[in-house]
Amino acid sequence: MGIASTGISHAETGTRQSYDAIVIGGGFAGVTAARDLQAKGKRTLIIEARDRVGGRAWSTTFAGKTVELGATWIHPSQKLVWGEVQRLGIATVTDAHPEFVVASKEGGGYEQKEMAFLDQQSALLARFVEGSQEYLPRPYEPFHREDLLRELDKLTLGDRARQLRISALEQNWVSASTGAYGGGFDRGALTQLAHWWALSGYTADGYHAINSIRPVGGMSALLEKMLARSGAAVVKNAPVTKVVDNGSQVQVTAGGKVYTAPAVVVAVPANVWNTISFAPGLPAEFGRLASESVGVPTARKLMIEVQGDVGRPLVNGAGGDLLDMVIADTVKSARGSLLIGFSVNPQLDANSVSQVQTAIDQVLPGTKVLAVKGQNWGSDPYSKGGWTFRRPGQLLGGLRAVRQPHGRLVFAGSDIATGWAGYVDGAMETGVRAAGLVSELTA
Known part of the structure; x- marks a missing residue:
């Protein structure tokens, strides 16, 4: 998974490498598990491969605004994440409704339609x-x-x-x-x-x-507040390469160092399970889910700055086109409007102004693209795919098996949620469950 420098941040400093629990992955599943383990009195370390926490939730800046290149939305029906937002006192904002729809027309191409x-x-x-x-x-x-x-x-x-x-x-x-x-x-x-x-x-x-x-300040701000309150230690820039379970302790090799704990939560996307060496090896269901993919391997999300006010479109792209969906962002830029684009087309370069301009010309003719910023989640070595969307046979196939402890390892992540898989709430669901299972293993 690569080698990078390692540094401990947040609630704990120093060189301790033995903990009551280790969490691999600093996304919402991992941070939720660490928070709950800390609350149960377990000294917990989060090991994160990237230089940031969040995983497939990533707030960044574009055109002078905070934007999301990963997870974006929450809803009151998603009780765990909504409850967290309320507890932390984070305000929310509701996106304005679209003003018009763009959809395919008979014979090819696109046309503008009324909201009806x-x-x-x-x-x-x-x-x-x-x-x-x-x-x-x-x-x-x-x-x-x-x-x-x-x-x-x-x-x-x-x-x-x-x-x-x-x-x-x-x-x-x-x-x-x-x-x-x-x-x-x-x-x-x-x-x-x-x-x-x-x-x-x-x-x-x-x-x-x-x-x-959306939570005001972005998904990353929400996660950072959760992490700060958790008291968990964090190591960033430390890709995990090896996990060895000897029956009483688990050794985790990350960033050239070895950390130990009686139990480990593996809270990374299912698509990357096969990039970590597990000893003893994992049951076949784990490898099968990883190789089949759970997170969409061609998922791309991009921000598009366009000139002027283009209104609030809702573009429904035709299957196979470069852009599958385009919606208006909640904010404007100094030079015009911000649009959010989604694509599963492997041919799209999500950071190419010229290619995105070609795609926008099809659906919003006369619109000038000024800048783009995108993320190809499939090429990210620590996710190898974007949002969760199971494939045929996975619900009744390997899902139940990978939710069970394997030795002293417990797996978590939105990909294996039985509720809101593909959403932050699903990640949190599995984090809560993993913390409970680890507590039982280490009682």
Whole structure:
């Protein structure tokens, strides 16, 4: 995973390398686990590969504004993260509604549509997940009706579209909310989309509302406050290369140093599990999930500064185009407007002004791109993918197995949440659970 310098920061300094618990990964899952372990009286160390905490949540600056290149939104229905925001006294802001929609037209290309078009789109989405109240009646217990899920979990989003005989045009109309989320119609599982739908209250309004509220100051500010209050020690710039469990202690090699603890929380994305040497080796389910990918491997998010006021568009990109979705940011820049773009197209260079200009010309003609700043999450060695979107067979396949302790190791992360997988709340869910399991292992 590479070698970099190591430094301990936050609540503890010095050279101690033996702890009551070690957490690998400083994202929301890892920080939540460390916070809870500290509260239980466990001296806890977080080891983070990057020079920042946050993982797939990354607040940065662009055009003089704080922007998000990773996780962005929270919602009151996501009880863990919403409760944390309330406890920390962090204000929230709700994104303004879009003013117009851009979507595919018959014969190719794009056209501007009235907002009423979203009713058509919502009806199509509801067809994809029809019956979810029966097969996912308890959204936080997704295995409850395994008998009804068994065949459905084999389906991709594309399989479902073909079952429904949705036209190519209609498929393009919902691509941004289905295929793009899944990394492509023939990658993502129908059951992942249905799970989000169920968690959102089985309605289109609920489903769209979950991506509308942000913590003021950004996701990174929220995480930093959690971390500061936790009292956990942190080592940054220390990629973990080896984890050895001898049955009573676990040795973690990171940044050229070895740290030990009676138990370890592995809170890194599933896609990177195979980049760490585990001894003894992990069960087959772990390697299979990592090689199949859980986080979308071609996920890209980018900020786009454009000239002037372009209003508040909601662009639904056609499957296979360079940009899958474009929305207006909540703030303006000094030179014009800020747009947020999402893409799962491996051909897109998320930092190329000329390439992004070509893509914007298709959907918002006459709009001049001034600057871009993006993140290709698949090329990030410490994530190897973006937001969580399970593949067919993963819900009923390896998910339960990887949530169980393996020796003195407990795994966490949004990828293996049984609630809001793909969201900060899901990461926190697994962090809370991991802390509880570690406490049992070290009692």
